[in-house]
Amino acid sequence: MNISEGSVAISGLGCISAAGRDVEEHLQTFVERSIVPAPVPGRLFETSLPYPVFAVGPDPLSPWSRALLENLQPKISLIELSRTSLLVLDAALQAIRSAGLNLDKLQKKRVGICLGTTVGCAFNDEEYYRTWRRGGRPCAAPIFRYLGGNIASVLQAILCLRGPVGVITNACASGTDAIGVAKNWLNTDRCDLVIAGGADALSRIAYNGFASLMLADPDACRPFDQSRKGLNLGEGAGIMVLAKIRQDDRPALGWVHGYGTAADAWHPTAPHPDGRGLQAAIKKAVADCGGGIKKEQVSLINAHGTGTPTNDLAETTAVAAVFSQDSLPPLVSTKGFTGHTLGAAGGLEAIFTLLALAAGESKGSFRCGNPDPTFPYQPMSQGVQVALNGKIGISESLAFGGSNSCLVLEAAS
Amino acid sequence: MSDNVFIQSIQVAGWPLVGGLPQQMQNALRRADDFIRLAVFVGARAIESVPLANIGPAEIGIFLGTTTGPLETNFRFLDTLFDDGEGRCSPTLFSHSVHNAAAGYLARLLNVQGQTLTMTSFGWPFLSALCEARAALVKKEVKVALVLGVEEESPVLIFDEGGGLEAARACRKGAVAWLLVDEQTAEISAVARLLDVLLEEHPCDPGFFFNRAGELVAPGITENCSQYPSALQAAVVLSKKVEDCSLGGESELAWGVEAPCGKASIFIDF
Amino acid sequence: MDDLKKRLKEIFVEDLKVQGVTPDEIDDNAPLFGDGLGLDSLDAVELVVLIQKHFNVQIANMDEGREAFASINSLAAYIREHLK
Numbered sequence: 010m011n012i013s014e015g016s017v018a019i020s021g022l023g024c025i026s027a028a029g030r031d032v033e034e035h036l037q038t039f040v041e042r043s044i045v046p047a048p049v050p051g052r053l054f055e056t057s058l059p060y061p062v063f064a065v066g067p068d069p070l071s072p073w074s075r076a077l078l079e080n081l082q083p084k085i086s087l088i089e090l091s092r093t094s095l096l097v098l099d100a101a102l103q104a105i106r107s108a109g110l111n112l113d114k115l116q117k118k119r120v121g122i123c124l125g126t127t128v129g130c131a132f133n134d135e136e137y138y139r140t141w142r143r144g145g146r147p148c149a150a151p152i153f154r155y156l157g158g159n160i161a162s163v164l165q166a167i168l169c170l171r172g173p174v175g176v177i178t179n180a181c182a183s184g185t186d187a188i189g190v191a192k193n194w195l196n197t198d199r200c201d202l203v204i205a206g207g208a209d210a211l212s213r214i215a216y217n218g219f220a221s222l223m224l225a226d227p228d229a230c231r232p233f234d235q236s237r238k239g240l241n242l243g244e245g246a247g248i249m250v251l252a253k254i255r256q257d258d259r260p261a262l263g264w265v266h267g268y269g270t271a272a273d274a275w276h277p278t279a280p281h282p283d284g285r286g287l288q289a290a291i292k293k294a295v296a297d298c299g300g301g302i303k304k305e306q307v308s309l310i311n312a313h314g315t316g317t318p319t320n321d322l323a324e325t326t327a328v329a330a331v332f333s334q335d336s337l338p339p340l341v342s343t344k345g346f347t348g349h350t351l352g353a354a355g356g357l358e359a360i361f362t363l364l365a366l367a368a369g370e371s372k373g374s375f376r377c378g379n380p381d382p383t384f385p386y387q388p389m390s391q392g393v394q395v396a397l398n399g400k401i402g403i404s405e406s407l408a409f410g411g412s413n414s415c416l417v418l419e420a421a422s
Numbered sequence: 423m424s425d426n427v428f429i430q431s432i433q434v435a436g437w438p439l440v441g442g443l444p445q446q447m448q449n450a451l452r453r454a455d456d457f458i459r460l461a462v463f464v465g466a467r468a469i470e471s472v473p474l475a476n477i478g479p480a481e482i483g484i485f486l487g488t489t490t491g492p493l494e495t496n497f498r499f500l501d502t503l504f505d506d507g508e509g510r511c512s513p514t515l516f517s518h519s520v521h522n523a524a525a526g527y528l529a530r531l532l533n534v535q536g537q538t539l540t541m542t543s544f545g546w547p548f549l550s551a552l553c554e555a556r557a558a559l560v561k562k563e564v565k566v567a568l569v570l571g572v573e574e575e576s577p578v579l580i581f582d583e584g585g586g587l588e589a590a591r592a593c594r595k596g597a598v599a600w601l602l603v604d605e606q607t608a609e610i611s612a613v614a615r616l617l618d619v620l621l622e623e624h625p626c627d628p629g630f631f632f633n634r635a636g637e638l639v640a641p642g643i644t645e646n647c648s649q650y651p652s653a654l655q656a657a658v659v660l661s662k663k664v665e666d667c668s669l670g671g672e673s674e675l676a677w678g679v680e681a682p683c684g685k686a687s688i689f690i691d692f
Numbered sequence: 693m694d695d696l697k698k699r700l701k702e703i704f705v706e707d708l709k710v711q712g713v714t715p716d717e718i719d720d721n722a723p724l725f726g727d728g729l730g731l732d733s734l735d736a737v738e739l740v741v742l743i744q745k746h747f748n749v750q751i752a753n754m755d756e757g758r759e760a761f762a763s764i765n766s767l768a769a770y771i772r773e774h775l776k
Binding site: 130154276289 | 525541543550557624631632
């Protein structure tokens, strides 16, 4: 344990993505290593484009979550909720259960909600807009669904919680930033617990956007591989229950020790070629651990690793610049299992980092057969099994707009 | 070191922008939408108020709050999707429709390399951003924090009482920027000291966010703020009130806003 | 001046919003990216969409694009070659 003044405890985890409906299913997928992306399911949206995606099943809510929610008789009808909100709800309920909490207990505490998303806060009702554009009078219901659909407010309303709420919209780094901001809330006593993480559902808009940016791979994505052609989009939610560290608490699953974030100040969509902002973010995240942790103690880096040519190059360049050649932590991308889940990625991957650290081993970047030899830092290729030499790791996120954010996490022994 | 946080500058702008954007930024802004132009306009003016010679780019942060983000750009992207079809929609519009596009532009144009945080909520996103910015200064994460509220209304989302489209109402745009600095960086010209920001939000009927009827601010100002987007009006009133009190030689200000979505209190002294 | 090149230059000014030049002032052989017109990677993908929209010519990937996007001359030649 390397607890410092700013460390916060991770007391519960919840995740949902194409790779699984809960933590156990994700662990199984990571072992089996057979998941592949599929054409966009027609129930989500129709498309003529060839890019496969990592989709969650038709109902984001598990039967257990659905039963629990129906029992709560929330004021907001579940039918009214966006797919992103349903993903949030399912992962949040898992995390609350995993923290050994029930809603009665939660409602007596000051519980913050800090979530990252991209699609989850956009007004993207195509039918409404199509009608409006034709000069028609569309039904106003989608507007009210949008105005009532802020994912943090929805969670607050359904679970009847009180405490600070925030939705971070830092594009693809949002989930990581939400956990970092949540840590700050606990450090400054704005609340006792925070439900923090990220969520995003697949959308036709983002799908077409990434296709037009020529960042989507028509085959399964191959992060860090020499033959990589781009990313596959995915959907999901990764949520943690974070708490202040207290002596009398039940043992934590792990800790968030540090958060660092920095801007590239470079370009709307392209990362700085040297990963300038990412280098600064890694250093700041380690410094945020209050001197208790040195970068030499980092035994795993969960990369953003989207599989786009520029991201993977900038990211390995930044990591090579920060870590000396004699202390190279294994660098792994998990996006081959989930696709790029945008605002959810930071939440999901903080959890994946913690799970790998807890297991004490990493099996390399899925579908990276031949790491690109031009990288200044060689990520772990598929099938290489490495025993990790410690319990401390870093989760990285990069985003449009040049945001770079990192978390330093530790798994309990 | 002290935890004092000072308000160095306050900028408020409606649309169209009066005075325009700096000439040297024109090329970098060639793709920028109105939302970005608003943010850059108030942001650049706010940051000019303090000499940054001794401040590193990594010691400056940006905290931007918005209710809907660049909605019009979102719809322009949909236009290209509907009109030109899949595979032919504009990647530029897509990349500019993300809510943090404006913060990204500000970071690039003002060479800000510290924390950049964009927050989206329907309540008081400027105050949410203000709260995080103040915390970042107290934590010594940054020495200078540019805090923005940027709003644009869209004709697509405006309805009349009967639930039909309200064509008459003009769509408003506006932005507010505050430059917060730590004690070491504060100039003698600082407007005020920001003592605390307390924000308490809770769920409410989404109908409130439609026209924000019943939002109460106190103390208010005599100036009419109806040219600003309704979601920005509380931030505009607060900004103008702080400026008024500063000019009027007041010693302190306790300002509050209350609505079905919660309440907020801001404590300032001069 | 040939119509295709004229049209392309208009696209650079109107759609890509290149600043400080009129279509007539763009040199047929000047580099479009980097130091030339100062275009970047986002303009490149926008240009792919614009070429497809205006001429129904598809640039499948950036390896093809890089060659075509060298100058107005090379882009016009690429479009002529691939016009359906």
